[in-house]
Amino acid sequence: MLKKLIALLLSMLIVAGILTGCSDTATKSSNELVFSITSEPPNMDPQLATDQYSIIVGNAVFEGLVRYYDGKIYPGMAEKWEVSEDKRVYTFYLRDAKWSDGSKVTAYDFEYSIKRLLDPKLASGYAYQAYYILNGEEYNTGKIKDPNQVGVKALDEKNTSNHT
Template sequence: MFKKSIALLVILLLVVGMLAGCGSQQSSNQNQNQQQQQQTQPKEKELVFAIGAEVPNLDAQKATDTYAIMVGNAVFEGLVRVYDGKVYPGMAEKWEVSEDKTTYTFHLRDAKWSDGSPVTAYDFEYAIKRLLDPNTASEYAFQGYYIVNGEEYNTGKITDPNQIGVKALDDKTLQIKLKVPTKYFESLLS
């Protein structure tokens, strides 16, 4: 009888152990599945960067360090995008270049700012003029020197920003006039 009791006790312990092991495995699998779902489901309007330093400035006209430029490129959309050295549409869905290669006319796609207001060609005109404004003191203002009167405005030779060769023709059309043809100009607009 004693041997039967021990055998039953051992069997009972094995069965309880197997059930407990299965339960914890199932619970562990459920936890892993939940974690995987949380990781694969995108969180709305959340962008996470793992960088080793603080981003000192996200002002597009004043950013100069690698981290700010990297984050800025991820959250701001230029007129064009550049991948592998090729230029693709960005905010501008299409554009024309004059025969003499000095006038660019960009046609913007429909887009909205985070507050729901439409992005317009006037926003791009403002941004380019702000880049060249001497009061902005942008270290990269020289990138706008290709534009008619860009350098002259930035260096104070002229004071009227309306003389700069950038103009919104309407909400969806931006025109930029260059001093001379500049082969890589489009890539600067990313």
């Protein structure tokens, strides 16, 4: 009985903590993000984060090409994309966005980020998530050394292409 009571109290505390982070009492500002988590995120590098706190905060502050929610894919940084007939080439068209320093977000940033994720020197715990990209696994495991053989290429500032 005591164990059930403690479990119920802990559950209520967790729910209260979550709801506190969602309350209207937080300052309403487009530059402020309020979280209620129990630990400081140990790593804010999106390619090295593997713990739940870093991933929760990272998902809130970093935007990928697309978003996955409720079993569907939605635009993220890519406002649209095209898939080749053979489903091997995906071309993403970026929306206009800026980094916090005011510089433009470009397709070159995404090319760099994906190749960095796969770089064996970085040793990212989640590099395997990009193995579907042409030569992604081969580059990450050292079978090929040239990152330019990885099937991701910025075509210009607004467009990037991924080959599977």
